Amino acid sequence: MQLAKTLKADHVFIGELQEDKFSVKTLSYCMDNKIVDGLEYILKNSPCEVVYDGKVVVYPKNVTKIFPLDQDLVNLKVEGYAGIPLFNSKNKTFGAIIVLYRKPIENPDFVSSIITLFANQVANEIEKQHYIKEIETLNKTLKSKIEKINEEIEKNNQKEKMLQRQSSLAQMGEMISMIAHQWRQPLSAINASVIAIQCTTASERFDLSDKNDREQFLQFLDKKYNNIIEYLQGLSETIDDFRNFFKPDKQKELVNLQEPINRALKIVENSMNSKGIEVNCDFQIDEQIELYQNEIMQVILNILKNSEDNFIEKNIQNSKIDITIYKQNDNYVISIKDNGGGIPQDILPNIFDPYFSTKNEKNGTGLGLYMSKIMIEEHHNGKLKAENIENGVEFNINIKNISTSP
Numbered sequence: 001m002q003l004a005k006t007l008k009a010d011h012v013f014i015g016e017l018q019e020d021k022f023s024v025k026t027l028s029y030c031m032d033n034k035i036v037d038g039l040e041y042i043l044k045n046s047p048c049e050v051v052y053d054g055k056v057v058v059y060p061k062n063v064t065k066i067f068p069l070d071q072d073l074v075n076l077k078v079e080g081y082a083g084i085p086l087f088n089s090k091n092k093t094f095g096a097i098i099v100l101y102r103k104p105i106e107n108p109d110f111v112s113s114i115i116t117l118f119a120n121q122v123a124n125e126i127e128k129q130h131y132i133k134e135i136e137t138l139n140k141t142l143k144s145k146i147e148k149i150n151e152e153i154e155k156n157n158q159k160e161k162m163l164q165r166q167s168s169l170a171q172m173g174e175m176i177s178m179i180a181h182q183w184r185q186p187l188s189a190i191n192a193s194v195i196a197i198q199c200t201t202a203s204e205r206f207d208l209s210d211k212n213d214r215e216q217f218l219q220f221l222d223k224k225y226n227n228i229i230e231y232l233q234g235l236s237e238t239i240d241d242f243r244n245f246f247k248p249d250k251q252k253e254l255v256n257l258q259e260p261i262n263r264a265l266k267i268v269e270n271s272m273n274s275k276g277i278e279v280n281c282d283f284q285i286d287e288q289i290e291l292y293q294n295e296i297m298q299v300i301l302n303i304l305k306n307s308e309d310n311f312i313e314k315n316i317q318n319s320k321i322d323i324t325i326y327k328q329n330d331n332y333v334i335s336i337k338d339n340g341g342g343i344p345q346d347i348l349p350n351i352f353d354p355y356f357s358t359k360n361e362k363n364g365t366g367l368g369l370y371m372s373k374i375m376i377e378e379h380h381n382g383k384l385k386a387e388n389i390e391n392g393v394e395f396n397i398n399i400k401n402i403s404t405s406p
């Protein structure tokens with residue numbers, strides 16, 4: 001507007017070359033000192049063609065005669081024409097300032113020097129606006145990318161939670177079968193005691209009218225009841241052991257490192273004994289350290305159950321598990337070795353992957369070692385590794401005392 005007034009021009013507009021390089025769109029258009037709607041036009045046969053080629057052009061009069069095919073100029077009844085290209089910072093024409101007069105231009109030099117003066121400023125401003133727009137678009141894409149990343153993180157968290165649920169459901173199933181196993185013997189002992197009482201009563205072996213017999217009968221009953229109570233205590237202890245196992249670890253505890261191992265062993269003891277698996281422990285350290293006890297216990301249990309499964313599957317004779325705890329520099333190492341023939345070298349790198357299992361028939365979830373790795377490496381900042389040894393596999397749990405680690 002200011003420019004139109006200074007130049008006393010009838011039309012002034014700033015045009016921008018479109019991607020097709022043939023047409024121009026006006027960014028701002030001032031006609032008869034009023035801002036009007038923008039328009040788009042084709043460069044061919046127009047004096048603008050030369051301007052967009054990078055040259056300053058001034059036709060003081062008769063421009064429609066010189067460019068008779070430029071219908072826009074003819075329609076607007078233009079006489080005088082001046083145009084200057086706008087260069088970007090790479091020195092390429094991207095637009096132009098065009099000034100049109102319905103009468104011949106009185107002072108072409110004045111017009112030419114004023115538009116030259118303006119051109120630089122306008123070009124800088126337009127380029128600046130472009131950059132701002134670009135930055136805004138970049139910002140928007142960045143924002144949507146960040147949102148997507150957050151979504152992915154959330155999805156992953158959900159996935160991990162699901163895996164944890166599946167894994168604990170699977171463990172729960174295993175637990176139930178272990179409980180059933182451990183309950184079988186005391187339940188049948190209780191059953192035997194009850195049957196003994198029933199038979200004795202039915203056979204009328206004791207004459208209850210006789211004082212001596214009565215006393216003997218009471219002694220017999222007392223013995224049987226005590227047996228039953230003892231077995232019942234055993235049953236309830238088993239339940240307590242398993243319940244402890246399922247308690248989620250909310251807080252670290254200061255415990256003797258032997259404790260979670262002993263607890264895990266207590267749970268599998270019966271099943272291992274019944275399968276003739278020998279378990280040897282060599283606890284070289286007896287220190288209290290800070291850890292999530294139930295998690296360590298679960299990891300040990302997962303490793304022990306895997307050895308047991310493998311012994312059964314391969315029908316290994318003289319099956320043996322050696323558990324050692326020792327200290328290596330600042331690290332505590334729990335090593336669990338078995339003599340079950342090891343893990344085929346080609347699948348060894350995959351055993352910690354989620355859902356990786358070779359136990360099709362036994363319906364392994366393939367989550368045992370995956371969850372164990374998370375518990376050791378992410379929750380305890382430690383390392384869980386497996387390697388084949390002479391005639392079996394060795395799992396190494398390497399942890400630091402959490403309270404001393406950074």
Ligand SMILES: Nc1ncnc2c1ncn2[C@@H]1O[C@H](COP(=O)(O)OP(=O)(O)OP(=O)(O)O)[C@@H](O)[C@H]1O
Pocket residue numbers: 170302306307310338340342343351352356357358359363364365366367368369370393
């Ligand atoms: N001591 C071992 N001896 C031989 N192979 C083993 C041993 N421990 C693990 N593996 C192999 O590693 C695989 C993955 O073990 P992982 O505990 O993650 O899953 P799984 O035992 O198959 O399933 P789940 O734990 O749900 O019962 C097993 O399927 C088995 O092939």
Ligand SMILES: [Mg+2]
Pocket residue numbers: 302305306364368369
């Ligand atoms: Mg397993």
